[in-house]
Amino acid sequence: MSNQPKPPPQHEGVLIVFEGIDGTGKSTQLQLLAEYLRQHGHTVVTTKEPTEGTYGRQIRELYRNRATVTREEELEMFLRDRRDHVNTVLDPALSRGAIVLCDRYYLSTMAYQGAAGMDIADIAAKNDFAPPPDLAFIFQLRPESSIARITEHRGEVPNDFEQKDYLKKVEKIFNSLPFSYIEYIDADHSIDTVQRTVRQLVDWYLSAGTAKR
Ligand code: TYD
Numbered sequence: 001m002s003n004q005p006k007p008p009p010q011h012e013g014v015l016i017v018f019e020g021i022d023g024t025g026k027s028t029q030l031q032l033l034a035e036y037l038r039q040h041g042h043t044v045v046t047t048k049e050p051t052e053g054t055y056g057r058q059i060r061e062l063y064r065n066r067a068t069v070t071r072e073e074e075l076e077m078f079l080r081d082r083r084d085h086v087n088t089v090l091d092p093a094l095s096r097g098a099i100v101l102c103d104r105y106y107l108s109t110m111a112y113q114g115a116a117g118m119d120i121a122d123i124a125a126k127n128d129f130a131p132p133p134d135l136a137f138i139f140q141l142r143p144e145s146s147i148a149r150i151t152e153h154r155g156e157v158p159n160d161f162e163q164k165d166y167l168k169k170v171e172k173i174f175n176s177l178p179f180s181y182i183e184y185i186d187a188d189h190s191i192d193t194v195q196r197t198v199r200q201l202v203d204w205y206l207s208a209g210t211a212k213r
Contacts, residue, residue, distance in 0.1 A: 013094035015131060016202065017105040020139030020174065021167045022158075023146035024187040025194065029139070030101050032195045033202060037099055045093040047085070048103035055081035066160040075113045079126055082106065086130050094131065106130055107138070107177060112161065115169035132181065135205050137198060138174050139187040143167035 016033075018026040030046060037044045050056035059077050062069060069077070082105075093100045106127040114120040141149075143164050150158050158164075175184075183201050187194055 011091075011094035011131065012097035014099045014135075014206070015090065015094060015102065015133045016099065016135045016137070016205075017102045017107065017133040018137050018139070019104060019107045019111075020137075020187065021141065021143060021146050021170050022162050023149035023154075024139035024141045025149075025191060026137070026139045026187075027103050028191060029137070029195055029198055030103050032191070033198055034101055036195075036199055037202070043096070043098045045089070045098045045100045046103075047089050047093075047100065049085060049105060049108070050078070050081050051085050051089075053081065053084055053088075055084055063159040063161060071113065071116050071118055074116070075109070075118055075123065075126070078109050078113065082109075082127070082130055090131060102133075105133060105136070107133075107136055107174065107179075107182075110177065111170045111173040114173045115166055120173065132179075134181060135202070136179065136182045137201070138177075138182055138184050139194075140171075140175070140184055141187040143171055145188065 018030045020026050027048075034044045034046050050059040055077060059081060062074065062077070066074065090100060090102070106123075109127065110120050110123050113123055146167060147158055147162065147164055150156055150162060185194060185197055185201075
């Protein structure tokens with residue numbers, strides 16, 4: 001893919017994003033990492049996309065029935081939510097030098113809207129306003145296991161974004177993204193084991209200033 005988002009505007013902070021299909025445990029891992037970093041004296045901001053703002057709420061309405069909007073409109077909603085998020089949360093926190101932990105970001109747009117048939121290079125180009133992550137964890141789990149976790153543990157019925165065949169396509173795109181800031185993590189282990197890996201990679205990044213590849 002040639003059309004990658006532009007290089008980062010210079011900021012003091014560190015942007016770490018948590019990605020992967022639904023049910024991989026990324027939100028739990030994010031919270032545990034936030035605790036760890038705070039205990040070590042870092043200023044940490046935790047945040048998520050879709051956001052809790054106006055556009056994020058519109059997107060959650062969508063979960064119930066995606067058929068009510070076109071793919072183009074759906075992509076536009078995620079972009080609008082992200083623009084607002086970058087301006088009001090991410091940029092200010094990064095300029096203050098915080099470590100920002102973000103649950104989903106534009107890699108999700110590439111994977112999910114790409115799986116819905118949108119052009120991935122075009123999605124990348126449309127996200128060029130968003131600061132690239134310094135580190136992106138992509139948590140990997142077979143879609144069968146992820147759906148089992150959603151239904152058994154959370155007692156939820158998979159929504160339109162969570163159907164198996166669709167998640168398989170999403171997973172395939174996540175596994176093929178070419179960015180050097182990506183670290184793939186096997187999510188099919190205990191929470192503690194996965195968290196140990198996450199912490200090692202973040203410690204490495206904070207001391208070396210680069211992803212471990
Ligand atoms: P999720 O992390 O499950 O949010 P919550 O737990 O708060 O409901 O994300 C919701 C869904 O949105 C998820 O299935 C992936 C999808 N999504 C996209 O399709 N594109 C995007 O750009 C983002 C950020 C999320």
